Every structure is written in C-alpha cells, then in structure tokens.
Amino acid sequence: MKSKLILALLAVACVxxxxxxxxxxxxxxxxxxxxxxxxxxxxxxxxxxxxPAKFDKDQVQAAAKVIAAIxxxxxxxxxxxxxxxxxxxxxxxxxPELFKEKEEVGKLAGDLRSAAGKxxxxxxSADQAAIKAAFGEVGKSCKACHDKYREKH
Amino acid sequence: MKSKLILALLAVACVxxxxxxxxxxxxxxxxxxxxxxxxxxxxxxxxxxxxPAKFDKDQVQAAAKVIAAIxxxxxxxxxxxxxxxxxxxxxxxxxPELFKEKEEVGKLAGDLRSAAGKxxxxxxSADQAAIKAAFGEVGKSCKACHDKYREKH
Numbered sequence: 194m195k196s197k198l199i200l201a202l203l204a205v206a207c208v209x210x211x212x213x214x215x216x217x218x219x220x221x222x223x224x225x226x227x228x229x230x231x232x233x234x235x236x237x238x239x240x241x242x243x244x245p246a247k248f249d250k251d252q253v254q255a256a257a258k259v260i261a262a263i264x265x266x267x268x269x270x271x272x273x274x275x276x277x278x279x280x281x282x283x284x285x286x287x288x289p290e291l292f293k294e295k296e297e298v299g300k301l302a303g304d305l306r307s308a309a310g311k312x313x314x315x316x317x318s319a320d321q322a323a324i325k326a327a328f329g330e331v332g333k334s335c336k337a338c339h340d341k342y343r344e345k346h
Numbered sequence: 347m348k349s350k351l352i353l354a355l356l357a358v359a360c361v362x363x364x365x366x367x368x369x370x371x372x373x374x375x376x377x378x379x380x381x382x383x384x385x386x387x388x389x390x391x392x393x394x395x396x397x398p399a400k401f402d403k404d405q406v407q408a409a410a411k412v413i414a415a416i417x418x419x420x421x422x423x424x425x426x427x428x429x430x431x432x433x434x435x436x437x438x439x440x441x442p443e444l445f446k447e448k449e450e451v452g453k454l455a456g457d458l459r460s461a462a463g464k465x466x467x468x469x470x471s472a473d474q475a476a477i478k479a480a481f482g483e484v485g486k487s488c489k490a491c492h493d494k495y496r497e498k499h
Contacts, residue, residue, distance in 0.1 A: 227379075229379040230416065255418050258418070265411070266387065267405060267408060271386075
C-alpha cells in the first residue's frame with residue numbers, strides 16, 4: 194500500500210514537471226553556494242575599497258569576474274518546480290512568491306547581470322571611483338531581490 | 347576567571363595569526379560553496395557533451411567562465427591557519443596534510459587554474475572535441491586534489 198502511494202506521488206510529480214526531492218535539494222544547495230560565493234567576493238571588493246592606499250586591483254578584478262560569471266550562469270534553472278521548499282546546505286530561504294512572480298524575478302535577475310557586468314568593466318579599468326559606484330549598484334541589486342523574495346533569518 | 351581564559355586563548359590565536367573560530371567557519375563555508383558551484387557547472391558541461399546533437403555552446407561557455415573565475419579567485423585565502431577543523435555548511439573534509447604540504451597544494455591549485463583556463467578557451471571556440479579534452483583535464487585536476495587532500499565521506 195505504501196509503495197503504491199509513493200508511486201502515485203511520483204506520478205503526480207512527473208506530470209507537473211517537478212524535480213524529485215533529492216534532486217531538488219541539490220539545486221537548492223547549488224543556489225545557496227552561488228550566492229554565498231558571490232558574497233565572499235563582494236566582501237573582498239569592499240575590503241579593497243575601504244583601504245584605498247593598499248588597493249589591490251588584481252584581487253578586485255578576479256572578484257568581479259566571479260560575480261559576473263555566477264550572475265550569468267543561468268541560476269534560474271536552480272529554481273525548478275519542486276524546489277519551493279527543501280533543504281540544500283540549509284532549508285531554503287526563498288519565499289513562495291519567488292516561484293510565482295516570474296516577470297518581476299526575471300527583471301531583478303537581469304538587473305543583477307547588468308550591474309555585475311558594469312562592475313567587471315569598472316574593475317578592469319582599475320578606476321576606484323568607478324568601481325565604488327558599480328559595486329554599490331551590485332549591492333543594491335542583491336538587496337532588491339532579498340527584500341522581496343528572501344525570508345529573514 | 348573564564349573571561350581571562352578566553353583572553354589568553356585569543357592572545358595565542360593572535361600570535362599564531364590564526365583566525366577566530368567564527369571567522370574560520372565562514373571561510374570553510376565559502377570554500378565549500380566555491381567547489382560546490384564549480385561542480386554544478388562541471389555537471390552542466392558534461393550534460394552538453396553527453397548530448398552532442400543538442401549542444402548548447404552558450405551554456406558551456408557560461409559554465410566554463412564560472413569554473414575559471416572561481417579557480418582564479420584566490421581560494422588559498424580560505425585555508426587560513428585556524429581552518430584546519432571547523433564547520434562551514436558542514437564539517438570540513440580537508441585533510442590535515444593540506445595545511446602542511448604547501449608546495450604540493452600550490453602545484454595542484456596551479457594545475458586547476460591552468461586546466462580551467464584551457465577549458466574556457468576551448469569553450470569559446472565551441473569545438474566539441476577540444477571542449478571534451480579540456481573538460482577531462484579539469485576533472486583530472488579536481489580528482490588529483492581530492493585523492494590527496496579530501497577525506498572520503
């Protein structure tokens with residue numbers, strides 16, 4: 194009886210195109226990893242901007258490349274149906290609205306890609322004022338999405 | 347008495363240049379995130395190589411950029427003294443030898459950077475045979491380090 198119930202649930206999942214729980218948890222883990230690694234690189238750029246006398250442009254360029262590459266890695270695929278809840282490294286902090294408001298989420302993701310691209314360009318120029326401005330825009334873009342679609346924790 | 351002990355321990359930590367436990371756990375979390383996000387992107391390239399008729403060169407290029415950017419992000423800083431043990435997302439799987447055999451670890455890290463750079467170049471060419479060969483070299487480079495310095499789990 195129990196196995197029939199599981200088969201029935203699996204059938205429903207397949208009809209919806211949703212991923213299985215284990216696969217879903219892997220996707221959640223990958224998205225948590227991507228944002229976390231971006232955060233480390235944002236922190237490195239901030240540390241450089243906070244200490245302009247010892248500004249290490251190579252480190253800033255490398256960090257900006259990471260942020261742009263992750264922003265452009267197609268993370269939308271990590272929000273497949275079936276990943277609204279679940280546990281990657283930790284339980285997901287994504288709000289249910291994220292999976293419904295596709296147009297707004299797409300706009301915010303585009304804003305991040307755009308801001309990250311400008312930060313990468315500014316970092317290549319090694320112009321600290323330009324990097325600071327572009328860095329601020331990336332930060333705003335992170336916050337805009339967190340404010341709408343990330344549970345406080 | 348307890349606070350004096352803590353102060354004494356902190357002083358020892360400062361003398362050794364070791365990071366405090368909380369900061370160390372953040373570094374462990376970042377390195378786990380970086381490797382995990384690389385693994386997702388390796389998986390995406392493999393999926394494309396396994397399905398040559400529907401090869402999506404843009405996805406492969408984006409994934410290769412992520413891998414190269416992470417490999418060149420200065421992850422050595424995430425292995426600061428004090429991070430030999432600890433818990434990021436999960437307890438670290440790094441073996442104690444990783445923190446002692448600096449020359450060998452540096453060589454393996456250089457191999458990864460080199461292989462990732464070649465994969466990025468191959469991906470830009472969209473030549474599937476070249477991508478497959480370069481992808482294999484990156485995989486070997488991951489494995490070489492895991493075999494020596496990562497606990498089985």
